[in-house]
Amino acid sequence: MNPSAPDLAALAARVGALGRVRRRVVVGIAGAPGAGKSTLAGALVASLGADAVLVPMDGFHLAGSELERLGRAARKGAPDTFDAAGYVALLERLRANVTDVVYAPEFRREIEEPVAGAIAVPPGARFVVTEGNYLLMGQHPFDRVRPLLDEAWYLDLPDALRRERLVARHIAYGRSDAEARRFALGSDEENARAIRATRVRADLVISGA
Numbered sequence: 001m002n003p004s005a006p007d008l009a010a011l012a013a014r015v016g017a018l019g020r021v022r023r024r025v026v027v028g029i030a031g032a033p034g035a036g037k038s039t040l041a042g043a044l045v046a047s048l049g050a051d052a053v054l055v056p057m058d059g060f061h062l063a064g065s066e067l068e069r070l071g072r073a074a075r076k077g078a079p080d081t082f083d084a085a086g087y088v089a090l091l092e093r094l095r096a097n098v099t100d101v102v103y104a105p106e107f108r109r110e111i112e113e114p115v116a117g118a119i120a121v122p123p124g125a126r127f128v129v130t131e132g133n134y135l136l137m138g139q140h141p142f143d144r145v146r147p148l149l150d151e152a153w154y155l156d157l158p159d160a161l162r163r164e165r166l167v168a169r170h171i172a173y174g175r176s177d178a179e180a181r182r183f184a185l186g187s188d189e190e191n192a193r194a195i196r197a198t199r200v201r202a203d204l205v206i207s208g209a
Contacts, residue, residue, distance in 0.1 A: 011153075011206075012047040018150050019126050024098050026091065026128045026148065030135040030199075031155035032192035033077065034166030036208045040155055041131040053125045055094070057132025059105030060087040061114050075187050079134055079194075084141040091130070091148040099123050109173050133191060136198035146201060154202035161208075163189070 018025045029044075031037045038056065045052040060083045067073040072081050093102050106118035121128060134142045135152055146152055157165075166188055167180045175183065199205060 007206075008043055008047050011044055014151075014204075015044070015048060015127055015129075022150060024095065024126055024128065025150050026094060026130065028135040028145070028149040028152045029129065029131040029155055030133065030152060030195065030202065031131075031157070031208075032162060032195045033133060033188045034162040034169065035155045035157040036165070037131040037155050040206070040208075041129050045127075045129050048127050048129075051125060052127035052129060053119070053121045055090070055104045055119055055121060055128055055130045056107065057082070057087055057130060057135065058107035059114050059119070060084070060090075061107050063113060077133070077187060077191055079137065079139070079142060079191075082134070084134070084145075087132075088141060088144045088148070091145065094121060094128050095148060112173075133195050134198075136201040137194075138198070138201070151203045152201065153204045153206055154199040155206050155208055156199065157208035159192075162192075 015025060015027055018027075027044075029037050029041050041054055041056070045054045061076070062070075062072075062081055062083060064073065067076060067081055072078070075081060090102070090104055100123060102121045103117040104119040104121060105114045105116045107114050108118075130149075135145050135149065136154065137143065137145070166183075167177075171177060171180045
């Protein structure tokens with residue numbers, strides 16, 4: 001997604017308005033794999049300026065070795081392949097602690113692994129933007145995420161375009177065309193159906209392009 005300047009300005013203004021009544025604002029962007037959440041979240045943080053930090057949920061992917069141990073490696077990206085309770089604990093810290101630096105993990109696609117303590121959220125960060133597939137999910141433990149967000153948005157993208165971008169992303173990170181399509185049309189698509197059902201819990205639905 002490449003949001004237009006007026007749309008992005010309106011979204012930033014919406015977040016800024018929340019900041020007038022809260023010491024720290026936490027906004028979440030949900031959506032299916034390939035919808036463009038990371039791009040939108042990064043653009044929003046850039047628009048909000050130095051007071052904003054991006055903290056993606058992807059940093060809470062379980063390590064590859066743990067997924068192998070659990071027999072879930074082939075379903076990487078499904079709800080039970082994340083440390084959801086750890087993500088909830090981080091959001092709770094971000095809401096409660098505005099006097100110390102809070103460190104968050106980051107998922108590095110070049111190694112397909114999370115890296116601990118890679119994102120610093122300083123005390124002066126008034127806006128935290130988080131993005132991920134399951135921010136609006138009602139099943140435990142993800143059901144504890146939504147109450148910790150001041151607002152939650154859902155980014156919607158036509159399925160054909162979303163799948164095309166998802167395949168391209170898999171290929172860019174080293175998968176063959178056949179492998180990329182197997183993931184995009186297999187486990188990714190199964191996850192997308194579950195995520196799509198959560199959009200009704202969003203404060204705002206944003207159409208991607």
